[in-house]
Amino acid sequence: MTAEVGAEFINPATVGVLQGLDDAEAVLARTPATDVVNAALGSGSDAAPLWDVTGDLPQAVTLIGGRWPAPGEALVSERAQEVFGLETGVGAVETVDGRQIPVVGIYAPTDAFAHLDSGVLGATDGSARLSTVDVLASSLAAVAPMHSAALAVLAPPDPTMITVSSPLTAARTALELDAQLAASARQLLAIVLGAGLFLVATVVLADVMIRSRDLGRRRTLGIGRLDLVLLVSVRTALAAVPGAALAAAAGLSLGMADAMVPPRVVVAIAVLGIATAFAAAVPPAAFAARRDPVRVMRTA
Structure with a gap:
C-alpha cells in the first residue's frame, strides 16, 4: 500500500498494529527511494536507491553478511554491494544532501520482497516520513482478511490518498485451483487404493485357497478364528512394507x-x-x- 508523500496514517504506530494481526507474516514500511552513492567515492559515482524502513526486517530479508543495523545504520543488497564496490559489505553511503549512513551488512530479499533487491535499507529512528507499507499474509486464504484489516488499521481520510496493490484476484484463483487439484488428488487416491484393495484381496484369497490344508491344520491344532484372521492379515501387511518404504523413499x-x-x-x-x-x-x-477344518483336511 502506497500513500501520498506526507500522509500521516502510515507511521510506526499503525505499522505496529499491522504487525500484531494474526495473519500478518511480515510487515515492512518504507520511505520513498532516494539515491545514494558510496561515501568513499563521492558524488558522480554509481548510485543505488535507499529506503529507510521499519517493521519486520528479519522476515523481509535474509542477512548474508555483517550484522543487523541499529537506527541510523543500513544494509546493502548484493547488487548494491557490487554497484558500490564494497567487497566486505561494510562502509558508508552518502545521500545527495551529504548525509552519511554507515553500512553494517549485506542482505538478500525474500521472494515476497524481491522489489528491494537492488538497493539499500536504512533502519529508521522513527522520524522518517513513511509512504509505503508491504504486508505479507501468512497464507492464500488470509489475503482477503488481511486486505480488509490493513485498510481498517490505516483508515486513510481520503481513499484517493492511497494506492493498494493486492493479489486478491490471484489468491482467489489460486485457492480455486488448489481446491480442484485437491479434489482430483483425492479421487485419484481413492481409485488407486480401491484397485489395490481388490487386487490384494484377490491374491490373498488365492493364497488361502492354495494353503487351505496348512490353515486347516492350524485350526485343528486349536488356533482361533480371530487369531487366524490376524495371522493372514498381518502377514499380508508385512509383505506390503518393503514396497511402501521404497515408494515413500522415491516420493521423498x-x-x-x-x-x-x-x-x-x-x-x-x-x-x-x-x-x-x-x-x-x-x-x-x-x-x-x-x-x-475337518472337511478342509479331508478334501485338501
Missing part, C-alpha cells in the same frame, strides 16, 4: 527435489497403503477361518 526424494510434496504426505500415503493391504486381507482370511 522427488518431493525434496521439486519442493512440491510435503514429507508428511508421502509418509501418510505409505502408511495408508500398508493399512489398505491389511484391510484387503481380512475378508479372505475370514472366509478361510470360517471353513470347517
Whole structure:
C-alpha cells in the first residue's frame, strides 16, 4: 500500500498494529527511494536507491553478511554491494544532501520482497516520513482478511490518498485451483487404493485357497478364528512394507527435489497403503477361518 508523500496514517504506530494481526507474516514500511552513492567515492559515482524502513526486517530479508543495523545504520543488497564496490559489505553511503549512513551488512530479499533487491535499507529512528507499507499474509486464504484489516488499521481520510496493490484476484484463483487439484488428488487416491484393495484381496484369497490344508491344520491344532484372521492379515501387511518404504523413499526424494510434496504426505500415503493391504486381507482370511477344518483336511 502506497500513500501520498506526507500522509500521516502510515507511521510506526499503525505499522505496529499491522504487525500484531494474526495473519500478518511480515510487515515492512518504507520511505520513498532516494539515491545514494558510496561515501568513499563521492558524488558522480554509481548510485543505488535507499529506503529507510521499519517493521519486520528479519522476515523481509535474509542477512548474508555483517550484522543487523541499529537506527541510523543500513544494509546493502548484493547488487548494491557490487554497484558500490564494497567487497566486505561494510562502509558508508552518502545521500545527495551529504548525509552519511554507515553500512553494517549485506542482505538478500525474500521472494515476497524481491522489489528491494537492488538497493539499500536504512533502519529508521522513527522520524522518517513513511509512504509505503508491504504486508505479507501468512497464507492464500488470509489475503482477503488481511486486505480488509490493513485498510481498517490505516483508515486513510481520503481513499484517493492511497494506492493498494493486492493479489486478491490471484489468491482467489489460486485457492480455486488448489481446491480442484485437491479434489482430483483425492479421487485419484481413492481409485488407486480401491484397485489395490481388490487386487490384494484377490491374491490373498488365492493364497488361502492354495494353503487351505496348512490353515486347516492350524485350526485343528486349536488356533482361533480371530487369531487366524490376524495371522493372514498381518502377514499380508508385512509383505506390503518393503514396497511402501521404497515408494515413500522415491516420493521423498522427488518431493525434496521439486519442493512440491510435503514429507508428511508421502509418509501418510505409505502408511495408508500398508493399512489398505491389511484391510484387503481380512475378508479372505475370514472366509478361510470360517471353513470347517475337518472337511478342509479331508478334501485338501
